[in-house]
Amino acid sequence: MIRLQNVNKYFYKDEPREVHALVDINLIIEDGEFTLFSGPSGCGKTTLLNAIGALDTIDSGKIFLDELEISLLNEKERTRIRLNKMGFVFQAYNLVPVLSVEENIGFIMKLQGFSDAQIKERVQEVASLLKIDNKLQSLPNTLSGGQQQRVAVARAVASKPKIILADEPTANLDSKNSQTLIEMMLELNEKEGISVVFASHDELIKESVRRIVRLEDGMLV
Amino acid sequence: MFKLILKMAWKNSFVRPVRTLLVVLMIAISMGMMLGIEGLYDGMSQNMAEKNKRSDSGDISIFAKDYRINKELKFRIQNAAKIEEELQKNPQIRSLVLRLSADGLVSTARKSSFAQARGIDLDDEEAFGKFSEFLEEGELLLGDKNAIIGIELAKTLKVNVGSKVVFSTQDSSGEINSIALKISAIVQTSNIILDNNALFIDKKKMFAFLGVDAKDATQIAIASDDAKLLNILKTKYPTLDVKSFFELQPMMQMMEDMMVIFNSITFFIIMSVVFVGIFGVMYVSVLDRIREFGIMLAVGMEYKYIRLQIYFEAIFVGLIGFFSGSLLGLLLLIYLRDYGLDFSAFADALQSWGYETIIYGTIKLSYFTTTFLAIMSASVLSVIIPLRKIKNLNPIEVIKAEK
Ligand SMILES: Nc1ncnc2c1ncn2[C@@H]1O[C@H](COP(=O)(O)OP(=O)(O)OP(=O)(O)O)[C@@H](O)[C@H]1O
Ligand SMILES: [Mg+2]
Numbered sequence: 001m002i003r004l005q006n007v008n009k010y011f012y013k014d015e016p017r018e019v020h021a022l023v024d025i026n027l028i029i030e031d032g033e034f035t036l037f038s039g040p041s042g043c044g045k046t047t048l049l050n051a052i053g054a055l056d057t058i059d060s061g062k063i064f065l066d067e068l069e070i071s072l073l074n075e076k077e078r079t080r081i082r083l084n085k086m087g088f089v090f091q092a093y094n095l096v097p098v099l100s101v102e103e104n105i106g107f108i109m110k111l112q113g114f115s116d117a118q119i120k121e122r123v124q125e126v127a128s129l130l131k132i133d134n135k136l137q138s139l140p141n142t143l144s145g146g147q148q149q150r151v152a153v154a155r156a157v158a159s160k161p162k163i164i165l166a167d168e169p170t171a172n173l174d175s176k177n178s179q180t181l182i183e184m185m186l187e188l189n190e191k192e193g194i195s196v197v198f199a200s201h202d203e204l205i206k207e208s209v210r211r212i213v214r215l216e217d218g219m220l221v
Numbered sequence: 222m223f224k225l226i227l228k229m230a231w232k233n234s235f236v237r238p239v240r241t242l243l244v245v246l247m248i249a250i251s252m253g254m255m256l257g258i259e260g261l262y263d264g265m266s267q268n269m270a271e272k273n274k275r276s277d278s279g280d281i282s283i284f285a286k287d288y289r290i291n292k293e294l295k296f297r298i299q300n301a302a303k304i305e306e307e308l309q310k311n312p313q314i315r316s317l318v319l320r321l322s323a324d325g326l327v328s329t330a331r332k333s334s335f336a337q338a339r340g341i342d343l344d345d346e347e348a349f350g351k352f353s354e355f356l357e358e359g360e361l362l363l364g365d366k367n368a369i370i371g372i373e374l375a376k377t378l379k380v381n382v383g384s385k386v387v388f389s390t391q392d393s394s395g396e397i398n399s400i401a402l403k404i405s406a407i408v409q410t411s412n413i414i415l416d417n418n419a420l421f422i423d424k425k426k427m428f429a430f431l432g433v434d435a436k437d438a439t440q441i442a443i444a445s446d447d448a449k450l451l452n453i454l455k456t457k458y459p460t461l462d463v464k465s466f467f468e469l470q471p472m473m474q475m476m477e478d479m480m481v482i483f484n485s486i487t488f489f490i491i492m493s494v495v496f497v498g499i500f501g502v503m504y505v506s507v508l509d510r511i512r513e514f515g516i517m518l519a520v521g522m523e524y525k526y527i528r529l530q531i532y533f534e535a536i537f538v539g540l541i542g543f544f545s546g547s548l549l550g551l552l553l554l555i556y557l558r559d560y561g562l563d564f565s566a567f568a569d570a571l572q573s574w575g576y577e578t579i580i581y582g583t584i585k586l587s588y589f590t591t592t593f594l595a596i597m598s599a600s601v602l603s604v605i606i607p608l609r610k611i612k613n614l615n616p617i618e619v620i621k622a623e624k
Contacts, residue, residue, distance in 0.1 A: 046621070055519055056617050076523075083521025090519070090620050093512045098232035103225070110225055111522055155520075167620075 002029040002052055002163060002195070007061035007071075009047055009218075021047040022058070023218040029163070029197060034189045037199040038206065039215035045199035046167055048215065052197060053086050053165040054078040065162065083111055087156030087164040087194070091171045094152035095140040101127075101151050102136040108159040119158075126154045129191070130184055146177030150184065157188055163195040170202055182208055226526055230533030234541075237506070244498040245542045251494040252546025252592055255487045257553040260582035261562060262483060266476040267583055269411060270466070275350030276410035278469045279317070279442035281451055284462040288439060292324045292337075294393050294431060298461065301438035313447035318342075318349040319438040321427045325390025327378065327420055334377050337418045338368075338388050340427025349444060352408075358382050359406035368402035369421035372409040377417075380404055388420060393432045400430055488595045495542065495599035499535050500606065507531065507607040514611050515619025527611055531604050539600030546596075547589055557582030 009022035021044045029035055029052075037045040050056035051063060054070050055078075063071040070081055082088070087108070095104045103110075105127060106119040114122075127133040130150040132143075140148055149169050156164045166185070170178035182205055189196045198205065206212060214221045234241055274280060283304070288296035298304065301319055308317055320341055327336035343363050346352035353361055357372055359382035368388070370380065380386060382404055389399040402422065410416055428435045443450075455463045467474040507514075514527055561581040 050617055079518070079521055079523055081521075082519065086521070088516075088520050090516065094516060096229065096513060096517070098229055098236065099225075107225075108520060110222055111520075111526075113222070 001031055001064075001066055002027075002197075003062075003064040004028075004052070005062040005064075007051060007058050007063060009044075009051060009056075009058045013059065021218050022051065025061070025218075025220060027213065027220065029195060031162070031195055032189070032193045033211060034186060034196045034209050035198065036205060036209045036212045037197065037215060038201060038212055039221075041201070043215040044218040045215055047218075049165050049167050049197060049199050052163075053088060054081045083108065084159075085162045087159065087161040089149070089152045089156050089164065089166040089169040091168045094155070095148060097140055099140075100136065101132060101138050101140065101143070104140060104151055105136075105154045105158050108155055112159055114159075122158050123154075126158050126188075129157075129188060130154045144177075146173050146180065149173060149177075149181055153181065153185060153188070157192060157194065160192065161194060163197060166196065166198045168200050168202075169198075170200060170205070175204060178202060178204060222526070226530045227533055230530045231537055233506070233510075233530070234534050234537040237502075240502050240505070241538055241541075244502050244538055245545055247498045248491075248495050248539070248542025248596065249545035249549050252491055252543070252596070253549030253553055255491055256546070256550030256588050256592070257557060257582070259484065259487055259588050260554040260557055260584055261580055263480060263585065264557065264582040265580050266473070266480060268581065269476070270470075270473050272411040273470060273473065274444070274466055276352075276355065276412045276415055277442065278464075278466050279349070279444045280466050281443040281445065281454060282464055282466075282469060283441040283443070283454065283458065284439065284464070286460065286462050289462060289464075292322070292439075294323060294391070294433065294439075297321070297433065297437050297439045298441065299434075300436050301441060302436040304441060304458070304461075308441070308443065311450075313445050313450050315444040315446070316349045317441060317443045318345045319424075320440045320442070321424060321431070321433060321437065322439045323390045323427070323431055325388055327374070327386050327388045329378050329380060329384065329386055332378050334374060335418065336374060336388065336420045338390065338420045338422050338427065339415075340424040341421050342424045349442065355408040355410045357407045357409045359404070362405040363421065363423040363426075364405075365423070365426060366401070366403050367405040367423070369406045369408055370404050371416040371419040372407050373413075373416040374418055374420065375404070375407045382407060386420075388422075390431075392430065398430060400426075484591060488591055491592055492595040492599040495539060495596050496603045498542075498603075499538055499600050500603040502538065503531065503535055503604050503607045504610075506534070507610050511610070511614065512619050515614055515616040518614065519616040519620060524612060528608055531608055531611070532601060535600040535604045536597065539596045543593055543596045546592065550588070550592075551584070554582055554584045554588075558584055 004025050004027040007022055007025040011019040011021055025048065037048060039045060051058050054073065058071050062069055065085060073081060096107065102123055105123045109119045109122060124133065127136060130153060132147055132150050132154065135143060135147060140151065170181055173181065185196055186208060188194065285296045285298045305317065305319055308314055320339055322337055322339045324337050326333055343352065343361060361369065363369065378386065384404045385401060386404065387399050387401050389397055392398045451465050517527060558581055561579040563579050
C-alpha cells in the first residue's frame with residue numbers, strides 16, 4: 001500500500017518563478033490496484049509519480065510504502081528501494097541498447113542478485129505474457145516502438161515489484177500499440193497482483209481502468 | 222553482475238567502431254614509434270658500451286693507484302702476473318687481459334701526434350674481446366716491428382697499412398726512447414679514445430722497449446657478469462685502483478641516465494596521447510548515452526556499477542590500443558634489431574662520437590611493461606571527468622528531457 005499525507009512539492013522554492021507542483025496531496029493506493037493519473041499537461045502527474053517512485057524528494061508531507069516512510073530516505077536508500085520495490089516504465093529509451101531483449105528483461109533481477117537460472121525462467125514467463133518471447137535474442141533497436149515498450153514493461157514486471165510506475169508509456173505509440181500495451185498491463189496487474197500507477201492523458205486508457213485520479217494545478221480534483 | 226558489466230563495457234567499446242578505431246590507431250602509432258625510438262637509442266648506447274668493454278676496460282679494470290691521473294710507468298701494477306693467477310681461479314670471471322701502456326708521441330716524416338702505445342697480446346685480446354672484429358684494413362699481425370693503429374689516429378697521421386711510424390716515450394729509467402714500427406692493420410673499435418690515440422704493439426716488445434719486468438702491467442681488464450665482483454675485488458686489493466666500467470666511463474653512465482629520462486618522457490608522451498584519445502571518446506560516448514545512464518540510475522542501478530562499466534570501457538580501448546601498439550612496436554623493433562637503421566648521411570658526426578653508422582635496436586620487455594602501465598593509468602585517469610558528468614546526473618532531468 002502506498003500512502004501520501006499532505007504532500008507538497010515546489011520547484012524554484014522562494015524564487016519569483018516558484019511552482020507549487022504538488023499541493024497537499026492525500027492519496028492511498030492499495031496493493032494490486034491499477035490507478036490512472038490524468039489531467040492536463042503541467043498538472044503534476046510526473047511530479048507525483050516521481051515522488052511515489054522515490055525518484056524525487058518532496059518539500060513537506062509524508063509518503064509511505066507499507067510501513068516505510070520513503071520520503072525520509074537518502075539518495076542511496078532511495079536507489080535501493082527503487083531497485084527492490086519499484087518497477088519503472090518511461091516514455092522512451094527505456095532499454096540498454098547493447099544488451100539483448102532477454103538481458104534487458106533480466107537486468108533488474110540481475111541487479112537484485114538472482115541466479116541466472118531463476119532469471120532465465122522468469123524472463124521466459126513474462127516475455128510470453130507480453131508476446132515478445134520470439135524476440136529474446138534481438139537487440140532493442142531492431143524492435144518496433146510497441147515491442148520496445150513491452151520489453152520495458154517485462155523488465156519492470158520481471159522482478160515482481162510492489163508497484164509499477166509508468167509515465168506516459170504509450171505517448172510514442174500509435175493507438176493500436178497503445179491499446180495492446182494497456183491490455184497487457186491490465187492483464188499483468190490481474191495475474192501478478194502488482195499495483196500499477198499510470199500517468200497519461202490518453203482518452204483510450206480512461207475507458208479501460210477502474211480508478212482514475214485527476215490532477216489540476218498540482219491538486220487532486 | 223560483474224560479467225554483465227564487463228559485457229556491457231565491451232560492447233559499448235564498439236558501438237562507434239570508427240571512433241574507437243581512431244583512438245586505437247592513435248595509441249598504436251604513437252606507442253609503436255616510441256618503442257622504435259627507445260629500442261634504437263638503447264641499441265646505440267648498448268653497442269657503444271659493449272665495444273668499449275671489449276676493446277678496453279671490460280666490466281672491471283684494475284690499475285695501480287694514481288695511474289689514471291698520471292699515466293706514468295712508475296704507477297704500474299708490480300707483479301701483475303701474481304694477481305692474474307689469483308683472478309684466474311675466480312669462476313665469476315669470464316676472461317681477463319693484462320696490458321702495458323705508455324703515452325708518447327707517434328710521428329711520420331711529416332706529422333706527429335699524441336698516442337698511447339698499448340702493449341697487448343693478440344691471442345689474449347681475441348679471447349677477451351674478439352679483437353679481430355675491429356679490423357678495418359690490413360692484417361692483424363704483431364711481429365717485432367709491427368703496430369696496429371686506431372682509425373682516427375691513422376687519419377691524423379695520414380698513414381696506411383705498410384706506412385712507417387716512430388713512437389717515442391720515456392722508458393722506466395726516465396730515458397726517452399724510440400722505436401720504428403710498420404703499420405700492419407688499422408682498427409676501428411668505436412671506442413673514441415682508442416680510435417683517436419691507440420697504437421697497439423706486441424706486449425713482449427713493449428716490456429723490452431720500456432725496460433719493464435714482464436710480470437708487470439698498467440691495466441688488468443676483467444670480463445664478468447657478476448655484479449658483486451667489483452666490491453669483492455675492491456676489498457681484496459685495497460692498494461690498487463679497482464674500477465667498474467661506469468666509473469671509468471662516466472659518459473656511459475650519463476647515457477644510461479639519459480635513457481631513464483628518455484623512458485620517462487616516452488612514458489608521459491604515451492600517457493598524454495592515451496589520455497587525450499580516451500578522454501575524447503569517453504566524453505562523447507558518455508554524453509551520447511546520458512539517457513541510458515539516467516534510466517539505469519532511475520531503475521535502481523547503483524552509480525558504482527556505472528562507474529565500473531565506464532572504467533572497463535576505457536581500459537578495453539586502452540588495452541586494444543596497447544596490443545596493437547605492441548604489435549606495431551614489436552615489428553618495428555625486430556626490423557631495427559635485424560636490419561638496423563642506416564645513418565651514413567651523418568656518418569662522420571656519429572663516428573666521431575663512437576657510434577656506428579648503422580644503428581641496431583634492442584628489444585627489452587621493460588619497454589612493453591612501462592607502456593602498459595602508462596596506458597592503463599592514462600585510461601583510468603581519462604574517465605574521471607566524463608564520470609563526473611554521470612555522478613552529477615539527476616535521472617529525473619534526463620527522463621524529462623525525453624519529452
Ligand atoms: N524539474 C523541474 N523544474 C522546474 N519545474 C518543474 C520541473 N518539473 C516539473 N516542473 C513544473 O511542475 C509542474 C508539473 O509538472 P509535471 O511534469 O509534473 O506535469 P505533467 O502533468 O507530468 O505534465 P505532462 O502531461 O506534460 O507530462 C509544471 O508546472 C512544470 O513546469
Ligand atoms: Mg509528465
